[in-house]
Amino acid sequence: MPLRFIPWALSIVIAVLTGLYCFIGPGGHLIWLLFALFLFFSWIGFRDLIQNQHAILHNYPLTGHLRFLFEFIRPEIRQYFLESDNEEIPFSRAQRALVYQRAKGDSDKRPFGTLTNMYQPNVEILLQKGSPTASPDLHSLRVTVGGSSCTQPYAISLFNISAMSFGALSANAIMALNRGAQKGGFAHDTGEGSVSSYHRKYGGDLIWEIGSGYFGCRTQDGRFDPERFKTVALEPQVKMIEIKLSQGAKPGHGGVLPASKVTPEIAVTRGVSLGEDCISPASHSAFKSPLELCLFIQELRTLSNGKPVGFKLCIGNIADWFAVVKAMLESKIYPDFIVVDGSEGGTGAAPVEFADNIGMPMRDGLRLVHTSLVGVGLRDQIRIGGAGKIVSAFDMMRALVIGADWCNSARGFMFAIGCIQSRSCHTDHCPTGVATQDRLRQSALNPMDKSERVYRFHHETLLAFADMCAAAGIKSHQEIDEDLILRRNPQGKLQPLVEQLIKIPPGALLGDQAKQILDEQMPGLGKQWQEAKPSVW
Numbered sequence: 189m190p191l192r193f194i195p196w197a198l199s200i201v202i203a204v205l206t207g208l209y210c211f212i213g214p215g216g217h218l219i220w221l222l223f224a225l226f227l228f229f230s231w232i233g234f235r236d237l238i239q240n241q242h243a244i245l246h247n248y249p250l251t252g253h254l255r256f257l258f259e260f261i262r263p264e265i266r267q268y269f270l271e272s273d274n275e276e277i278p279f280s281r282a283q284r285a286l287v288y289q290r291a292k293g294d295s296d297k298r299p300f301g302t303l304t305n306m307y308q309p310n311v312e313i314l315l316q317k318g319s320p321t322a323s324p325d326l327h328s329l330r331v332t333v334g335g336s337s338c339t340q341p342y343a344i345s346l347f348n349i350s351a352m353s354f355g356a357l358s359a360n361a362i363m364a365l366n367r368g369a370q371k372g373g374f375a376h377d378t379g380e381g382s383v384s385s386y387h388r389k390y391g392g393d394l395i396w397e398i399g400s401g402y403f404g405c406r407t408q409d410g411r412f413d414p415e416r417f418k419t420v421a422l423e424p425q426v427k428m429i430e431i432k433l434s435q436g437a438k439p440g441h442g443g444v445l446p447a448s449k450v451t452p453e454i455a456v457t458r459g460v461s462l463g464e465d466c467i468s469p470a471s472h473s474a475f476k477s478p479l480e481l482c483l484f485i486q487e488l489r490t491l492s493n494g495k496p497v498g499f500k501l502c503i504g505n506i507a508d509w510f511a512v513v514k515a516m517l518e519s520k521i522y523p524d525f526i527v528v529d530g531s532e533g534g535t536g537a538a539p540v541e542f543a544d545n546i547g548m549p550m551r552d553g554l555r556l557v558h559t560s561l562v563g564v565g566l567r568d569q570i571r572i573g574g575a576g577k578i579v580s581a582f583d584m585m586r587a588l589v590i591g592a593d594w595c596n597s598a599r600g601f602m603f604a605i606g607c608i609q610s611r612s613c614h615t616d617h618c619p620t621g622v623a624t625q626d627r628l629r630q631s632a633l634n635p636m637d638k639s640e641r642v643y644r645f646h647h648e649t650l651l652a653f654a655d656m657c658a659a660a661g662i663k664s665h666q667e668i669d670e671d672l673i674l675r676r677n678p679q680g681k682l683q684p685l686v687e688q689l690i691k692i693p694p695g696a697l698l699g700d701q702a703k704q705i706l707d708e709q710m711p712g713l714g715k716q717w718q719e720a721k722p723s724v725w
């Protein structure tokens with residue numbers, strides 16, 4: 189008999205012996221229990237042997253199940269026992285701990301010095317001044333969004349809740365986030381699932397995101413409905429409107445909320461039918477080219493009575509981005525803001541190739557957007573938000589140095605309301621009730637308690653940011669300059685972080701030298717600029 193059959197064979201032997209002892213001998217509770225247990229093991233082994241779906245179980249009856257058990261508990265074993273403090277999967281234990289400490293109001297101080305090897309490549313440092321200033325007032329850490337065509341500009345906090353829809357997140361999670369945003373005076377992006385009653389309950393400022401499914405503003409066949417749009421856009425709680433072109437974790441990919449997850453509340457909020465899959469197509473039907481996007485922006489601004497209108501994207505094909513810039517120049521219609529999402533961003537669910545290998549990371553995309561707007565002289569008109577693994581004050585500072593005006597965080601705020609990074613958002617089995625529609629699971633998340641954590645995480649992060657400004661001698665975040673952060677390059681030399689990214693001088697794309705200047709920054713970039721056409725994508 190092969191050795192691998194021995195555990196199963198032993199189970200049978202023990203089952204037979206204990207069975208004899210029970211039926212013929214004196215028996216006893218413990219022996220009956222052992223008999224039942226080993227009879228069960230014998231039956232499992234027998235079932236494994238006769239099935240032909242799992243080769244491992246067929247070849248290793250009974251013991252083969254250990255493999256599935258270990259696979260099942262591997263993430264927890266890894267997270268609790270094996271993961272180092274700085275290993276990012278995708279957020280390190282140190283990053284998560286910082287959010288938990290700030291959210292709970294625990295001390296976020298660290299004893300004894302840094303755990304980072306300061307001489308390794310990619311280490312980043314902020315340069316403090318000889319004479320630090322007073323910290324900027326937290327209320328001043330805002331930026332006004334709204335160009336010359338906008339009549340209801342919005343002063344957005346430098347740190348806000350990034351787009352996550354009701355559907356991806358539970359009702360209790362949405363309430364906790366929105367109440368925290370209301371208390372702290374910052375913005376809560378609805379995500380593409382539209383504005384639900386849970387977003388409205390506490391009155392926190394909303395950025396209403398419109399995706400390609402036009403949820404909350406769609407006709408029965410899924411096209412954009414201006415009248416429905418107007419009804420929601422005019423609500424005072426809606427401060428800005430964001431057209432979602434793409435999302436870093438799955439750029440160029442639509443989305444499906446399966447019919448099983450479309451609850452009556454989600455159906456009402458999104459304006460979709462109950463019992464049917466809720467589909468976000470990969471592209472928009474309201475516009476098909478950069479010029480049409482500009483016209484759509486203008487239409488939304490008019491319909492919303494002059495609220496700031498912008499778009500969110502993850503940069504991919506660079507000529508496509510340049511085509512948008514050219515469309516702005518040609519139409520003279522400018523978005524009030526652009527949010528740049530990075531491929532390192534999160535999602536409820538994405539195909540693995542899209543999550544791992546498609547789209548530009550935030551720092552590269554953000555820099556390209558910022559510097560090309562400088563290059564065409566439009567940077568003053570358009571504000572830029574950045575999203576992509578921003579959870580600390582230094583992450584914020586880095587994004588601002590590269591070119592952002594403000595920052596958004598999605599998973600940071602998920603941690604604040606209890607997410608433990610179990611990465612089960614797509615299964616509806618979220619252990620902390622954050623990313624699930626299961627009523628029982630989400631009842632574990634107390635919106636009142638967790639909203640305080642949202643408030644504190646935001647507040648403490650801004651406090652840390654203000655302290656960093658003071659150390660750098662900066663009285664206002666508007667004084668942050670490009671040379672503030674150095675990064676150690678792969679050769680071991682410290683150099684300004686932005687020198688590792690592209691830089692287009694002011695107005696350079698408006699002259700005849702555009703191609704040459706772009707090619708100096710990145711070979712082939714000039715050709716992309718030349719080939720970009722505002723009328724085609």
Ligand SMILES: Cc1cc2nc3c(=O)[nH]c(=O)nc-3n(C[C@H](O)[C@H](O)[C@H](O)COP(=O)(O)O)c2cc1C
Binds near residue numbers: 532534578596597613
């Ligand atoms: C659970 C979840 C749901 C999301 N849903 C949306 C969405 O509806 N629309 C969108 O534009 N981005 C969505 N995102 C992306 C985030 O808004 C954000 O851009 C990205 O996760 C980067 O931020 P982070 O690294 O702070 O998570 C979602 C992210 C997560 C984690």
